[in-house]
Amino acid sequence: EIVLTQSPGTLSLSPGERATLSCRASQSVSSSYLAWYQQKPGQAPRLLIYGASSRATGIPDRFSGSGSGTDFTLTISRLEPEDFAVYYCQQYGSSPPGWTFGQGTKVEIK
Amino acid sequence: QVQLQESGPGLVKPSETLSLTCAVSGYSISSGYYWGWIRQPPGKGLEWIGSIYHSGSTYYNPSLKSRVTISVDTSKNQFSLKLSSVTAADTAVYYCASFYYDSSGPPRGAFDIWGQGTMVTVSS
Numbered sequence: 001e002i003v004l005t006q007s008p009g010t011l012s013l014s015p016g017e018r019a020t021l022s023c024r025a026s027q028s029v030s031s032s033y034l035a036w037y038q039q040k041p042g043q044a045p046r047l048l049i050y051g052a053s054s055r056a057t058g059i060p061d062r063f064s065g066s067g068s069g070t071d072f073t074l075t076i077s078r079l080e081p082e083d084f085a086v087y088y089c090q091q092y093g094s095s096p097p098g099w100t101f102g103q104g105t106k107v108e109i110k
Numbered sequence: 111q112v113q114l115q116e117s118g119p120g121l122v123k124p125s126e127t128l129s130l131t132c133a134v135s136g137y138s139i140s141s142g143y144y145w146g147w148i149r150q151p152p153g154k155g156l157e158w159i160g161s162i163y164h165s166g167s168t169y170y171n172p173s174l175k176s177r178v179t180i181s182v183d184t185s186k187n188q189f190s191l192k193l194s195s196v197t198a199a200d201t202a203v204y205y206c207a208s209f210y211y212d213s214s215g216p217p218r219g220a221f222d223i224w225g226q227g228t229m230v231t232v233s234s
Binding site: 001012033035037039044045046047050056057064088090092093095096097098099100101102103104 | 146148155156157158161171172188205208216217218219220221222224225226227
């Protein structure tokens with residue numbers, strides 16, 4: 001089973017700042033089958049990034065994903081007030097197929 | 111577009127079986143999508159429970175496999191989750207979700223469609 005470890009646990013930033021979130025896998029994620037989700041309180045998660053770097057439909061271009069193998073990054077170029085939330089990475093490339101999530105990174109207003 | 115709606119009891123007694131249904135609207139459950147269940151205990155992270163295709167092909171989280179059954183009812187355009195022998199640790203918001211699957215190779219998809227979630231509490 002692939003274990004995903006996200007860091008930091010909490011990121012305290014101000015609107016307009018750049019956010020860099022990390023996701024490290026315990027073994028290589030096949031074909032960059034790595035996704036990022038945003039979750040706000042009381043809401044279902046929303047897919048932001050799939051395939052490590054492709055933005056999902058309707059996602060602003062201030063969100064970008066990068067990485068391969070075991071190290072992946074989600075970058076929010078300039079934080080908007082609505083971006084303060086919890087972010088999860090997820091892998092979906094294991095064999096047999098399975099989907100595992102990281103423990104999450106909370107981006108909070110400083 | 112595809113919409114998902116979970117339903118089921120909000121309270122289940124310990125040792126009993128949790129049963130939830132996800133109604134699919136805007137699309138036929140018999141074509142094109144993989145369907146899944148994910149849960150989130152209060153204040154904690156997300157945990158994938160299992161996924162199913164309309165053909166009946168299923169994948170389960172190894173840590174829950176012995177207690178989980180996911181099935182599809184094409185006549186009602188819905189899929190279901192059963193989790194047996196529940197304890198307080200199964201208290202969570204349960205989400206159904208889906209991703210498009212082109213029927214080639216193993217299913218590899220990020221869940222891009224989610225239901226709103228339903229809270230299930232395990233308590234006597």
